[in-house]
Amino acid sequence: MKRIVIFGATSAIAKAVARLYAKEGSSLYLVARNPEQTEALARDLKARGAKEVRHIIADLAKLDDHAAIVASVKRDFPRIDVALIAHGVLPNQAECNRDVAKTLDAMTVNFLSPVSLLTLLANEMEAQGSGAIAVISSVAGDRGRQSNYAYGAAKGGLSIFLQGLRNRLHAKGVAVITIKPGFVDTPMTAAFKKGALWAKPEQVAKGIVKAIEKRRDEAYLPSFWKWIMFVIRQIPESIFKRLSL
Numbered sequence: 001m002k003r004i005v006i007f008g009a010t011s012a013i014a015k016a017v018a019r020l021y022a023k024e025g026s027s028l029y030l031v032a033r034n035p036e037q038t039e040a041l042a043r044d045l046k047a048r049g050a051k052e053v054r055h056i057i058a059d060l061a062k063l064d065d066h067a068a069i070v071a072s073v074k075r076d077f078p079r080i081d082v083a084l085i086a087h088g089v090l091p092n093q094a095e096c097n098r099d100v101a102k103t104l105d106a107m108t109v110n111f112l113s114p115v116s117l118l119t120l121l122a123n124e125m126e127a128q129g130s131g132a133i134a135v136i137s138s139v140a141g142d143r144g145r146q147s148n149y150a151y152g153a154a155k156g157g158l159s160i161f162l163q164g165l166r167n168r169l170h171a172k173g174v175a176v177i178t179i180k181p182g183f184v185d186t187p188m189t190a191a192f193k194k195g196a197l198w199a200k201p202e203q204v205a206k207g208i209v210k211a212i213e214k215r216r217d218e219a220y221l222p223s224f225w226k227w228i229m230f231v232i233r234q235i236p237e238s239i240f241k242r243l244s245l
């Protein structure tokens with residue numbers, strides 16, 4: 001029986017991951033902001049076969065609360081098999097251009113908050129000497145684009161932080177997995193026109209669980225995004241800066 005803790009557990013992608021673990025009979029610890037949605041998810045997971053479901057309601061932008069949240073999780077789950085960090089926001093880049101506070105808010109939720117949680121979790125999991133930490137970054141972090149560089153910079157910084165953490169924890173028996181989804185049809189992207197490159201949260205969730213199981217370093221999801229981003233990264237900056245992306 002695995003013990004799984006999920007931060008941002010009511011995200012559409014995280015919910016789909018939680019359901020897969022519930023089906024296996026795992027115990028889950030949900031950390032999320034919306035009480036009604038979190039309680040409904042906890043009931044749903046129990047009905048699907050989860051051995052035990054606990055939860056904490058928290059605004060994860062409040063960094064000062066993180067130490068108490070992680071301590072509370074550790075008290076109830078002395079061994080954590082999988083920690084998944086899933087929360088995030090997609091800010092409007094045009095609003096960020098006009099308003100520094102909006103940029104900084106997006107940086108707090110998408111970068112500082114995961115970094116703060118990872119610093120606390122890494123120490124716990126290093127001491128335990130086992131387990132996996134998976135974090136949802138994004139393909140947007142692979143290259144800065146005018147349409148979403150506040151979001152992309154936070155995710156890019158997060159991916160680099162995870163590289164360093166993986167390097168530190170590899171010898172300690174803890175896997176660090178960077179998840180890089182492409183376009184996923186979730187509430188975050190509700191306003192976007194969908195096309196052939198779009199995936200469903202359930203499809204991405206299967207890829208996340210598989211990447212954790214195989215202790216992969218990085219997973220582009222769906223996997224074709226690996227090749228799309230490979231090509232995008234090769235475009236010289238002198239050309240890329242002229243493109244309207």
Ligand SMILES: NC(=O)c1ccc[n+]([C@@H]2O[C@H](COP(=O)([O-])OP(=O)(O)OC[C@H]3O[C@@H](n4cnc5c(N)ncnc54)[C@H](OP(=O)(O)O)[C@@H]3O)[C@@H](O)[C@H]2O)c1
Pocket residue numbers: 008009010011012013014032033034058059060061062086087088089090109136137138139180181182183184185186187188189
């Ligand atoms: N959808 C995509 O195309 C896509 C692509 C690449 C990466 N991602 C990443 O995938 C992850 C999951 O997103 P999603 O697509 O599943 O979207 P989603 O359903 O909108 O989930 C985002 C979640 O983040 C939570 N959240 C935001 N700010 C928070 C805060 N301050 N404290 C606690 N929770 C907070 C939201 O909680 P509330 O419900 O309470 O607001 C929501 O549950 C995010 O990290 C996102 O950046 C998504």
